[in-house]
Amino acid sequence: MALPAVAGSEYLEENYLTVKGRFRGIWSWLLSTDHKRIGILYLICIITAFLAAVAIGFLMRLEQLNMGETIVSARTYNSFFTLHGVIMVFMFIIPGIPAVFGNFFLPIQIGAKDVFFPRINLLSWYCWVGGAVLLIVALFTGTGAPDTGWTFYAPYSTRTGTNVTLALLAAFILGFSSILTGLNFITTIHRMRAPGMGWFRMPLFVWGIYATAWIQVLATPIVGITLLMVLTERVFGVGIFDAAKGGDPVLYQHLFWIYSHPAVYIMILPGMGVISEIIPAFAKRTIFGYKAIAYSSMAIAIAGSLVWGHHMFVSGQSYLISVVFSAITFLVAIPSAIKVFNWVATLYKGSIDPQPPLLYSLTFIFLFMIGGFSGIMNGVLNVNVHIHDTYFVVSHFHYVMFGGTGLALFAAMHYWFPKMFGRIYSKKLANIALAIEFVGFNLLYFTMMIMGYRGMPRRYYDHLPQFHTDHVIATVGSWILVAGLLLMFGNLFWSIFRGKKVGMNPWGGATLEWQIPTPPPHENFEEVPYIDHDPYDFKKVKVTR
Amino acid sequence: MNQTANVTSEMHHSDEIGAKLGMWLFLFTELLLFGGMFILYAIYRASHSHEFFLAASELDTFIGTINTLALLTSSLTVALSIEALRRGNRKLSITMLIVTILLGIIFMINKYFEWSAKIHHGIYPGGEVLLRMSDGEMLFFNLYYVMTGLHGLHVLVGIVVLSAMLLFITRGNQSSAIKLENSGLYWHLVDIIWIFLFPLFYLIS
Numbered sequence: 001m002a003l004p005a006v007a008g009s010e011y012l013e014e015n016y017l018t019v020k021g022r023f024r025g026i027w028s029w030l031l032s033t034d035h036k037r038i039g040i041l042y043l044i045c046i047i048t049a050f051l052a053a054v055a056i057g058f059l060m061r062l063e064q065l066n067m068g069e070t071i072v073s074a075r076t077y078n079s080f081f082t083l084h085g086v087i088m089v090f091m092f093i094i095p096g097i098p099a100v101f102g103n104f105f106l107p108i109q110i111g112a113k114d115v116f117f118p119r120i121n122l123l124s125w126y127c128w129v130g131g132a133v134l135l136i137v138a139l140f141t142g143t144g145a146p147d148t149g150w151t152f153y154a155p156y157s158t159r160t161g162t163n164v165t166l167a168l169l170a171a172f173i174l175g176f177s178s179i180l181t182g183l184n185f186i187t188t189i190h191r192m193r194a195p196g197m198g199w200f201r202m203p204l205f206v207w208g209i210y211a212t213a214w215i216q217v218l219a220t221p222i223v224g225i226t227l228l229m230v231l232t233e234r235v236f237g238v239g240i241f242d243a244a245k246g247g248d249p250v251l252y253q254h255l256f257w258i259y260s261h262p263a264v265y266i267m268i269l270p271g272m273g274v275i276s277e278i279i280p281a282f283a284k285r286t287i288f289g290y291k292a293i294a295y296s297s298m299a300i301a302i303a304g305s306l307v308w309g310h311h312m313f314v315s316g317q318s319y320l321i322s323v324v325f326s327a328i329t330f331l332v333a334i335p336s337a338i339k340v341f342n343w344v345a346t347l348y349k350g351s352i353d354p355q356p357p358l359l360y361s362l363t364f365i366f367l368f369m370i371g372g373f374s375g376i377m378n379g380v381l382n383v384n385v386h387i388h389d390t391y392f393v394v395s396h397f398h399y400v401m402f403g404g405t406g407l408a409l410f411a412a413m414h415y416w417f418p419k420m421f422g423r424i425y426s427k428k429l430a431n432i433a434l435a436i437e438f439v440g441f442n443l444l445y446f447t448m449m450i451m452g453y454r455g456m457p458r459r460y461y462d463h464l465p466q467f468h469t470d471h472v473i474a475t476v477g478s479w480i481l482v483a484g485l486l487l488m489f490g491n492l493f494w495s496i497f498r499g500k501k502v503g504m505n506p507w508g509g510a511t512l513e514w515q516i517p518t519p520p521p522h523e524n525f526e527e528v529p530y531i532d533h534d535p536y537d538f539k540k541v542k543v544t545r
Numbered sequence: 546m547n548q549t550a551n552v553t554s555e556m557h558h559s560d561e562i563g564a565k566l567g568m569w570l571f572l573f574t575e576l577l578l579f580g581g582m583f584i585l586y587a588i589y590r591a592s593h594s595h596e597f598f599l600a601a602s603e604l605d606t607f608i609g610t611i612n613t614l615a616l617l618t619s620s621l622t623v624a625l626s627i628e629a630l631r632r633g634n635r636k637l638s639i640t641m642l643i644v645t646i647l648l649g650i651i652f653m654i655n656k657y658f659e660w661s662a663k664i665h666h667g668i669y670p671g672g673e674v675l676l677r678m679s680d681g682e683m684l685f686f687n688l689y690y691v692m693t694g695l696h697g698l699h700v701l702v703g704i705v706v707l708s709a710m711l712l713f714i715t716r717g718n719q720s721s722a723i724k725l726e727n728s729g730l731y732w733h734l735v736d737i738i739w740i741f742l743f744p745l746f747y748l749i750s
Contacts, residue, residue, distance in 0.1 A: 116563050183570035191563035221574040225581035229691065237671025238687045240585060245687065246680025251588065255581055 011422045011501040012517035019522040033118035036520060038125055039104030040420070045128060046092055046100060047489070053087040054482060056080050061444070061478035063461055064471045077461035078147035079162070083139070085150025086167065090174045091132060093405050094263060097270035098216075099128070099181055101412045102209045104420060106185060108513040108520060109203045111194025111529045116187040120180050127177035131170045138166035149459065151260070154241035154252035158233040165234050168227045175220045175227075178266075182216030185209055194512075196531035203511045203535040204293055208273020211297040215262045215269075219305065223259030226252065250315055257308035265304040267401055268368075269297055271408030272339055275361045278415050279343045281509045282358035283350025286536040289342040296335035303332045313384045322381055329379035336372055340365060355507065356430035360411035363438055367403025371396060374449065389459075392452030395445045403441060410434075413492060418506045422519040423499030429491040436484030443477030503544035510541050561723045568727040572734050575699075579738055582692050586745060589684045596681020602750035603668075604689070605659060609747035612655050613739065619648035620736040623707070623729045630722055635714065638725075642711050645732065649704045656697050660690075689746055696742060699735045706731060 016036045023031050029041060060080050063070045072080065103121065107114055115121050139145045142163035148156055152171075157164050189210050193202070202210075230252070232238040239245025241252040272293075280287045287293065309317060309325030343365060352358070374396040377383050387393060418424050448456075451470045456463060463471055505514040512531075516524060590597050626641035663686075667674030670687055678686075706728050713721045 116560075117567060120567075179571075179574050183567055183574070186570055187563050187567040190566060191560055217570050217574055218577060221577035222581045225578045228695075229582075229585075232670070232691055236690075238691055239670070239683060240687055240691070245676075246589075246593070246684045247687075248588075251585060255584070258581075 010503055012504075012519060012521060014521065015422065015517070015519040016522050017421075017519055031122070033114070033122050034522065035103050035107050035114050035118065035121060036420075038121050039100050039102075041125055042095065042099040042103060042128070045125075045132065046096055049087050049091040049132065051489070053084050053092060054485060056084040056087070058478055058482055060084065061475045064463060065475045067465065067468060068462060072461070074461045075144075075147065078459070079145035081459055082146045082149055082167075086135065086146070086171065088401075089150050089263075090171050091128070091135075093267045093401055094178060095128060095174075095181070096267075096405065096409050097274060097412060098185070098209055098212055098266075099124075099177075100409075101205075101274065101416060102181070102185060102212075102270060105416065105513050106206060106209055107188065107192070108516065108524050109206050109511055110189065110192060110197060111512055111525065111531065112188065112192040113523050113525065115184050116191055117184050121184055124177045124180035124184070127173050127180065131172075131174035131177065134166055134170035134173065138163045138170060142166070151256060152227065152230060153256075154230060154233070154249045155243070157230055158242060165231060168231050168234075172224055172227050172231075175224045178216050179220045182213040182220070185213040186217065189213075194529050194531055200291065200294065201531055201534055202294075204276035204287065204290070204297075205270075205273035205511075207294045207297050208269045208271075208276070211301040212266050212269045215266050215301050215305070219259045219262040219266075222255060223263075226255040226259070229255075250312070250317070253312050253315055254308070257311045258305075261308040261311065262301070262305045264400070265300055267405045268408075269300060271364070271405040272297065274408045274412040274415070275343060275364055276339070277509075277511065278357045278361045278411055279346050280350075280536040280538075281415070281507050281511075282353045282355055282361075283347050284353070284508065284538050285346055285350040286534060286538070287342065288345035288348075289338070290534070290536075292338050293342050296338045299335040300332060303328060303335070307332060307379075310379050310384070313381060314388050326379050326381050330376065333372065333376055340369065353507075356425075356427050356434065357411050357415035357507070359431060359434055360407055360414055363434060364404060364407040364411060367399055367407060367441065370446075371399030371401075371403055374399060387452055389457055390452035391448040391456045391458055394458045395449035395452055398445045398448075403445070410488065415507070416513075417492060417495070418502045419513055419518055419520065421496050421499070422501055423495055424502045424506060425491050425495035425499055429487060433484050433488035433491060436487060437481055438484075440477050440479070440481030440484055444474050444481055445477075447474040447477060505541070505543055506545045508538070508541050508543035510536050510538050514541075561726075564723050564727065565730075568730050572730060575734055575738075579692075579695070582688070582695070583741070586688055586692070589681070589688065590745075590749075593679075593681025593684060596679050597685050598750055600678075600682040600685035601746060601748075604747050604750075605662075606747050606750075608655050608659050609743055612652050613743050615648045615652045615655070616736045616739050619645045619652075620733055622648065623732045627722075627726050627729050630714065630725055635717075639711065639714055642707060642714065642725075646704055646707050646711070649700055649707070652700055653697065653704075656693070656700075685746075692742060693746070696735070696738055699738070703728075703732050703735050 016034060021028050021032065029037055032038065032041075059071065060077065063072055063077055063080075103115070144162040146160075146164045146167040147162050148160060148164055152164065152168060157168075189202070189206060229238070229240050233241060240247045241249050243249060276287060276293055307325055307329045309321055310329045313322050313326075343361075374392070378387065378393060378396055414425070414430055447470050451467055451474070452458075454467070456467050456470070502518060504516065504518045506518075507514070512529060513520070515529075622641045622645045626638045626645065629635075629638035629641060663669065664672070668686055669675060670690055675683055675686055710721065710725050710728050713724065
């Protein structure tokens with residue numbers, strides 16, 4: 001390992017958290033261009049947004065506990081599912097892993113001192129905050145919280161009296177934040193890799209972020225312009241999507257999904273990158289099929305950009321195009337399966353150390369597979385007609401987004417926590433929390449899948465008697481899930497301040513972030529490292545708990 | 546903080562390729578932003594080609610041509626300004642930059658008169674005259690306002706950016722060359738989008 005010898009394997013007192021910069025107090029955070037501090041800022045914001053949206057989801061489930069109006073009116077329920085979706089999608093899952101862990105670890109993993117545009121990096125965080133503030137303003141001003149669903153479908157979004165205009169603007173600004181992060185990462189990866197680090201010596205997390213960044217840059221502007229068009233329709237009376245003015249509302253759906261389907265891969269690819277880091281670190285084996293995993297990220301990015309029409313099988317598009325979209329949708333399963341097989345093959349004959357990050361990762365694989373298989377079912381034309389707009393779809397994308405990306409984010413939190421804060425959480429509590437989450441998750445979403453298959457439509461605040469038992473089970477599942485989440489976050493939060501201090505490489509990871517002190521010093525590396533080996537070479541790794 | 550800022554800003558100056566790469570990525574996003582609207586234009590024009598033809602004849606080709614000339618010339622002058630700065634002729638660079646900004650302003654003034662004439666005749670989104678027209682004509686003018694409006698917004702931003710550059714260069718800021726080149730790239734983008742907007746709206750009659 002041609003890395004500079006780092007003094008001591010103990011907790012580093014003079015680190016990025018304690019360093020004295022130009023600014024004091026809170027400003028040393030709010031005006032910091034250090035990628036690690038920006039990552040922490042994102043972490044705080046994103047977890048806050050997540051918990052807010054979880055609370056809304058919790059209330060939605062509570063509403064379904066009884067038939068008829070239980071706790072909120074139908075109108076409020078509409079606002080609930082809109083906000084739950086908008087916050088979860090635009091403020092949590094899309095920025096989640098890239099903005100938090102990409103910011104924090106991408107530069108370190110490629111041996112750089114920061115991202116290429118540190119100030120633009122900070123700007124992107126302010127864009128996120130700006131979007132969030134606008135969304136909050138939209139809730140409490142005007143004529144009521146938005147009630148369109150997170151998709152803002154025209155023509156309803158152009159006509160509803162609720163405060164959709166501000167919400168659209170918020171989504172647009174959040175998109176801008178995403179674009180800035182993406183172009184920053186691409187430039188960083190192209191220009192700032194340490195000497196010796198060729199493309200195929202990059203850790204797979206970097207590959208995941210790289211593929212994601214391209215989708216962020218290429219797809220986000222399309223949804224930006226689409227949302228702007230709805231905005232002009234609401235504010236100036238332009239009628240591009242208004243049939244009364246010659247427009248075509250279905251075109252809105254096309255433009256929206258041209259972005260929003262690739263956005264699904266913005267959500268999942270970084271998660272897959274995280275899993276590709278954790279599995280070798282806890283199997284103590286180099287990853288099986290490195291190139292296949294790297295290329296499959298790019299393959300998912302490309303194929304995933306050509307499948308948006310599978311959201312629109314019942315919206316009146318031509319039969320031929322539906323068949324084509326359905327076929328390409330099946331193709332996406334191939335690179336996804338390549339990844340899963342490679343992860344499992346990596347574990348084979350490895351010396352497996354079942355620490356919490358690995359357990360979260362294995363849970364990810366299990367839940368993501370259920371999400372993936374149900375996704376294939378959604379992509380089958382005739383099945384899709386049957387389950388369109390039912391709980392089956394809702395369950396499917398919760399398995400993919402929450403069971404997939406969400407669990408990957410939790411796995412990343414548990415994996416990198418000791419490096420970020422220099423302390424370790426209670427592993428026992430982390431495992432218990434995971435078990436509770438797993439039970440609650442499946443009770444909630446698998447029940448929803450069955451309900452959906454039997455015909456329970458999504459986005460209704462009420463249900464028919466034959467679904468009542470299922471709804472009760474799902475709601476109880478949601479309580480268990482929330483309990484698990486609270487335990488998990490509580491454990492982590494407490495450990496930031498009170499956890500046991502750890503050394504630089506508690507897991508025995510082989511990538512660069514584990515070869516620098518814990519927590520990382522302000523400039524990451526004392527001298528620029530030279531890379532002369534593959535990323536998952538565990539032969540010379542020294543474990544320092 | 547201080548140190549990082551210094552280290553990375555040093556990197557900036559030494560790595561012009563990286564700075565330009567970032568700018569090109571940003572330009573991609575701009576192209577795609579307009580791309581979404583060009584798709585809408587293509588679809589609606591295919592389905593309402595005759596009405597688009599009728600509506601286009603109401604636009605003033607003369608003003609459009611002048612604007613095209615103004616923007617094309619400004620692209621030349623901004624390129625000259627960059628080259629002048631690279632060769633160390635700061636004075637010429639500043640002159641050329643001023644000419645570029647003036648041409649941009651001329652474009653906006655023309656646009657103002659063009660739009661106000663149309664609005665005066667009741668042809669604007671939600672305007673009474675426009676609402677009485679056929680579907681295709683309504684779509685044409687709605688697209689016209691949105692697309693040239695967004696383009697105009699970009700011209701305005703370009704003028705602000707170039708003015709900031711003017712300030713940098715007159716102050717003798719050392720790192721201006723790559724910044725000016727990136728601003729120039731942005732200005733060329735604004736120009737090239739107009740090159741497509743002009744025939745699609747003015748010349749199809």
